[in-house]
Each structure stands twice: as C-alpha cells, then as structure tokens.
C-alpha cells in the first residue's frame with residue numbers, strides 16, 4: 314500500500330484499548346438525559362468502561378433545572394484521587410463544573426494525572442436556559458481550556474469563551490472556532506446544532522497541524538425532534554471513548570456523528586418527560602433481543618399467508634358447508650399423516666430444548682399429535698374412503714420440518730414448527746367464530762369438525778410456542794435468526810399449500 318491513511322501520518326496511541334476506561338467529571342442530571350448519566354450511557358454505547366466523578370448535583374428534568382448543589386470541593390478531590398490511584402484512565406471527559414473552586418480542583422488533578430485523552434465540554438448554560446456555571450467562573454474556565462486536547466463548545470459557549478456575539482451562520486462559527494483553537498493551541502469542535510437549516514454540520518479545527526487539514530468538516534442532515542436534551546454531553550463523552558480507541562479525532566467524529574444522528578432520530582421512541590427529552594443512546598442495540606420483537610416480525614410474515622389461506626376455496630367451502638366430501642376426507646387423511654411426522658419433529662424439539670420445562674412442553678405436544686392422529690382414524694376416517702399415502706404437499710412439508718430438525722438449531726426447528734400452531738389456531742378461530750355467528754347450525758355437514766376449533770388448550774399451547782420461539786430468537790445470532798425466519802416463512806407457505814392440496818390432489 315502506498316497511500317498514507319491519516320492514522321499512518323498521526324501515530325496511534327501506544328496501546329489501543331478495545332474497552333477504554335473513560336472518566337466523566339461532570340454534574341448529575343437525575344432525569345438521566347444529560348450530565349454524567351448521559352456520559353455513562355454514551356461511553357457504554359461506544360464500548361468503553363464509564364466512570365464518574367460528580368462535580369455538582371442538579372435537580373432537573375426535561376423542562377429545566379430547578380436547583381444546583383455543588384458539594385465541597387474536598388470531596389471531588391477525594392473522588393478523583395480515589396479513582397485514579399486505582400484505575401488507569403484512558404480518557405477524561407469534563408462537563409459541568411459549576412464554579413471556580415471546582416475548576417481549580419480539576420485543574421490540579423489534571424496536572425497530576427494527565428490522561429492521554431482530555432475532552433472538555435465547556436458547559437455554561439443548559440438548553441433550557443438555566444445557568445450551570447457561575448458567571449464569576451467564566452474566566453477560570455477559559456484558563457482551563459488549554460489543558461484539554463479537544464474542546465466542544467456549542468455556539469453560545471463559543472461566543473462567551475471569545476467574549477464575542479454568537480455566530481449567526483456557519484462561516485462565522487468556523488471563524489470563531491479557528492480563533493479559539495489558535496488561542497488555546499488545541500482542537501476545537503464547532504457544532505452546528507444551534508443554527509437553522511436542513512443540515513447540521515460539525516467541524517474539527519486545529520491550526521497547529523495536528524489534523525489532516527486545519528478545518529475538517531463532517532456534515533449530516535438535521536433531525537427534526539424536540540428531544541435533544543444532553544446531545545452535547547453525549548457527543549463529547551462518546552468522542553472521548555472513541556478517541557481512546559482510534560487515536561484519530563477525525564475518525565472518532567466520523568464514527569460518533571452518525572450514531573448521534575440515529576440517537577436523535579430514535580429519541581421520540583423513549584417517551585421521557587414533557588419537555589426536551591433525552592436521545593436514545595442504545596438505539597443500535599439489537600432490537601430483536603427485545604421480548605416479543607421477533608414474534609412481531611414473524612407475525613408480519615404470517616399475516617400475508619393468513620390472508621392467502623382465507624382466500625382459498627377450501628376454507629371458504631368448509632365454512633359454508635359446500636366443501637365436497639372427497640376433499641374433506643383427503644384433508645383429514647393428510648392431516649393424520651402429517652401429524653405423525655409432526656409428532657416426531659416435536660419430539661426432536663424436546664430433545665434440543667435447553668430447559669426441562671421446555672422439554673416437557675414439546676414432549677406433551679408430540680404425544681398430543683399422536684392422540685389426535687388416532688382420534689382422526691377412529692372417529693373421522695373410519696367409514697370414509699381416504700388415501701393412506703402422503704400427498705405431495707404433506708410429503709414436502711414434513712420433509713421441510715425434518716430438515717429443520719436436522720439443522721441442529723433449536724431456534725430454527727421452533728420457527729419451522731410454529732406455523733402449524735399459529736396459523737392453524739388463527740384459521741380455526743375464524744372458522745369457529747363464523748360458525749357460531751351463523752347460529753351453530755346443526756345441519757352443517759362439518760359442524761362437528763368446526764366445533765373442534767374452539768379448543769382453549771390449543772390456543773394456550775400456541776401462545777407458549779410463540780413465546781418459546783421468540784425467546785430462542787433473542788438468544789440466537791443474527792445468522793441463526795435469519796435462518797429461523799426463512800424456516801418460518803417456508804412452513805407458512807406449506808400451511809397454505811396444505812389447505813389447498815385437497816382441491817388439487819384429492
């Protein structure tokens with residue numbers, strides 16, 4: 314390779330840690346959206362190990378700050394010294410400092426410990442307009458700036474640090490950023506959050522040659538949401554964590570910015586508070602591990618097939634009583650043959666089950682199939698002319714189930730067997746409801762059969778089978794879940810084909 318990447322030009326940290334130990338020195342937000350609470354979530358969301366030394370307690374929610382309490386600085390000193398005397402700190406993020414005494418305490422500690430990455434978010438005023446730094450401490454904060462590697466002011470803070478009016482457009486903001494970077498000798502992140510427009514850019518600025526170029530702009534669309542509480546805190550702590558891993562500010566910003574955008578996009582899902590709510594730090598965690606999520610995904614697939622089943626002449630005519638007897642007999646005979654294969658497959662699910670409770674559930678299911686098969690033969694098939702040969706759909710369906718059981722994956726097998734519970738229960742419930750609605754006519758030729766659909770035990774077993782499949786999916790890898798979905802969809806198609814087979818093959 315001849316081209317030089319930025320990490321080749323600017324050396325990586327001596328030890329790249331996959332789980333950087335990141336200390337947040339910041340204020341507490343009991344509503345969890347900003348301050349140390351946001352920092353810890355943000356650090357964890359980026360694979361870091363988060364720690365927190367609390368500078369101040371705030372009483373705040375998504376609507377604003379109702380109080381600030383700054384504990385004695387001696388206790389902050391004790392927190393900082395106790396943590397750093399034991400834990401090697403890879404990165405520090407500094408947020409709300411409250412007053413000048415706190416700033417001095419942090420400065421003294423930074424001089425002594427000096428972690429490799431120091432990100433300073435010069436928090437002064439909350440989005441709600443409440444002050445988080447005493448006015449008298451602004452000069453002390455300005456003096457602290459050169460001790461950081463990266464400073465992340467929002468536009469009002471940038472203006473205050475320079476003693477100038479707030480920038481009204483992006484070029485003016487970049488200009489201010491350049492001057493602050495020049496004054497402090499470090500890197501400034503200029504953030505576009507407070508400007509209007511469809512875009513929301515950020516820019517890293519360093520005028521001493523540390524970056525690939527003096528200004529590196531990373532663009533991105535603006536997200537329409539009022540839930541942006543703690544965005545600045547989350548960004549700065551995420552950058553601290555990622556920088557400890559990459560050693561490259563540009564790479565860190567390019568990694569964090571899309572995450573932050575998605576966190577803003579998904580903020581409304583959280584439904585926290587009535588003001589400006591928090592962002593969704595863990596939006597990227599596998600949704601499918603949420604209970605019920607995989608079942609909901611499967612249901613979408615099943616619903617398509619269910620509609621197809623309800624459109625079949627077999628179902629329509631079974632309900633109305635116009636189904637030819639030969640088709641009904643064929644259906645019953647194939648059902649008995651199918652149940653024999655299904656019983657074996659459920660027994661295999663029992664064999665693969667991770668707990669005894671699940672083993673028992675599938676073992677019972679397996680036995681019930683044989684019970685129903687024998688009832689079919691005794692009560693329904695004796696006296697009827699019916700084939701004892703598996704039809705093509707029955708054979709293919711059972712083969713698919715057998716193949717799924719041979720996969721050795723409990724999840725895949727459960728997904729394959731589920732449609733026989735789920736779709737059958739749904740179809741049966743509908744047919745039964747229609748029958749009852751029609752006044753349960755005694756002269757209906759299939760009245761006895763339609764009555765068998767009102768089986769609460771089967772409905773209960775179906776709910777259990779759905780829950781077990783969902784739980785197996787939550788524990789499965791992405792690849793296994795994809796195979797589960799595939800097996801489920803395939804079985805759903807066979808369910809439809811099974812109801813259509815009498816018309817085609819009887």
Ligand SMILES: Nc1ncnc2c1ncn2[C@@H]1O[C@H](COP(=O)(O)OP(=O)(O)O)[C@@H](O)[C@H]1O
Nearest residue numbers: 467504505506507513515534535536544545548
């Ligand atoms: N509506 C938005 N859509 C997309 N990104 C945003 C939005 N608001 C803020 N950001 C991003 O959030 C981060 C914090 O920006 P900003 O709001 O300017 O600072 P602060 O939260 O400190 O007031 C920046 O990366 C900014 O680009």
Ligand SMILES: Cc1ncc(COP(=O)(O)O)c(N)n1
Nearest residue numbers: 340341347348439440543544
């Ligand atoms: C403890 C604490 N620290 C920082 C902020 C600023 O966060 P934001 O400006 O995003 O509301 C805050 N509200 N509370």
